[in-house]
Amino acid sequence: MNEGVRRILEQMERNGYITDSEIATAVYLAMELRKPLLIEGQAGVGKTEIAKVLSSMLDVDLIRLQCYEGLDVNTALYEWNYPKQMLRIKMEEHDRRSVAEKEHEIFSEDFLLKRPLLEAITRQDKAPVLLIDEVDRADEEFEAFLLEVLSDFQVSIPEIGTVKATHVPYVVLTSNRTRELSDALRRRCLFFWIDYPSFEKEVRVVKAKVPGVNDALADQICMFMQGVRSVRLIKTPGVAETLDWGMALVSLHRDHLDEENVRDTLVAFLKDNRDVQKMSGKRLDVLLSAVSGDGRPPGDIIPALRQQLTALEV
Numbered sequence: 066m067n068e069g070v071r072r073i074l075e076q077m078e079r080n081g082y083i084t085d086s087e088i089a090t091a092v093y094l095a096m097e098l099r100k101p102l103l104i105e106g107q108a109g110v111g112k113t114e115i116a117k118v119l120s121s122m123l124d125v126d127l128i129r130l131q132c133y134e135g136l137d138v139n140t141a142l143y144e145w146n147y148p149k150q151m152l153r154i155k156m157e158e159h160d161r162r163s164v165a166e167k168e169h170e171i172f173s174e175d176f177l178l179k180r181p182l183l184e185a186i187t188r189q190d191k192a193p194v195l196l197i198d199e200v201d202r203a204d205e206e207f208e209a210f211l212l213e214v215l216s217d218f219q220v221s222i223p224e225i226g227t228v229k230a231t232h233v234p235y236v237v238l239t240s241n242r243t244r245e246l247s248d249a250l251r252r253r254c255l256f257f258w259i260d261y262p263s264f265e266k267e268v269r270v271v272k273a274k275v276p277g278v279n280d281a282l283a284d285q286i287c288m289f290m291q292g293v294r295s296v297r298l299i300k301t302p303g304v305a306e307t308l309d310w311g312m313a314l315v316s317l318h319r320d321h322l323d324e325e326n327v328r329d330t331l332v333a334f335l336k337d338n339r340d341v342q343k344m345s346g347k348r349l350d351v352l353l354s355a356v357s358g359d360g361r362p363p364g365d366i367i368p369a370l371r372q373q374l375t376a377l378e379v
């Protein structure tokens with residue numbers, strides 16, 4: 066492994082993010098090439114967390130732009146502080162300066178409300194991490210605008226002029242793929258896909274993030290989840306749900322999985338009643354018998370478990 070990649074891997078792990086060489090390489094390249102990193106993957110697999118960890122390991126601020134349908138340039142870039150402008154106009158009613166001079170004053174930086182994109186490119190001390198979260202939820206027009214900002218790292222404010230980035234921020238974009246992103250945006254970025262984790266990786270995440278979980282319970286939870294993901298559910302649980310479930314079990318002082326413990330806590334990782342219904346009965350029996358363990362290693366149990374559950378889907 067390249068020395069730089071190894072360093073990133075260690076730093077991410079030290080900051081609580083269980084990392085493999087693919088993730089570390091993507092982060093390393095994004096930093097070296099100063100390209101935005103576009104992370105796609107299912108819900109709850111650790112996309113957003115990468116930006117958070119990056120900011121804490123670089124010890125810089127995290128500036129987050131949460132995307133949604135209808136997000137517009139004003140909310141993302143800047144707005145004029147109208148109340149402050151109005152107040153100033155009122156206060157200066159009897160001031161003899163010309164209208165042009167007064168206008169010049171109230172359309173200056175002091176009256177600007179910086180929104181995340183402008184905030185990110187005008188940081189004076191250090192380059193921050195700019196997280197553009199769930200970019201697939203924003204409209205295509207907004208994506209086109211974003212493209213401009215990400216290519217030049219400068220924005221033009223008619224009343225002030227062009228504002229150029231003091232430091233080019235580290236940019237992380239995430240997407241759940243609710244719609245296809247444009248080729249132009251993809252071309253600008255380094256792309257990384259995060260899949261559901263392997264059993265071994267998920268066990269490490271659980272042990273790192275669920276205080277008080279014992280080794281056997283962590284193994285059982287993760288084996289169970291590896292199986293659940295081969296059931297066709299409306300909302301397949303991600304790592305976030307595995308962690309919620311782990312915390313729920315620990316806080317109820319349940320130290321192993323059995324039928325009662327699982328039934329009592331299904332709601333911690335299933336978010337739709339149809340999924341709860343589907344997971345009861347035969348599927349639950351199959352999962353419980355697999356996780357109660359017959360001494361075989363997880364590497365043998367999980368493929369067989371998946372096969373059994375997939376067979377129930379038809």
Ligand SMILES: Nc1ncnc2c1ncn2[C@@H]1O[C@H](COP(=O)(O)OP(=O)(O)OP(=O)(O)O)[C@@H](O)[C@H]1O
Binds near residue numbers: 082106239304308
């Ligand atoms: N590799 C990992 N190491 C440590 N924690 C992880 C890892 N992957 C996921 N997590 C944890 O799982 C939870 C969900 O992660 P995150 O919010 O980043 O997911 P996401 O992919 O952005 O989900 P969504 O698509 O719902 O926004 C967080 O609590 C995060 O800390």
Ligand SMILES: [Mg+2]
Binds near residue numbers: 113114198239
């Ligand atoms: Mg997220």
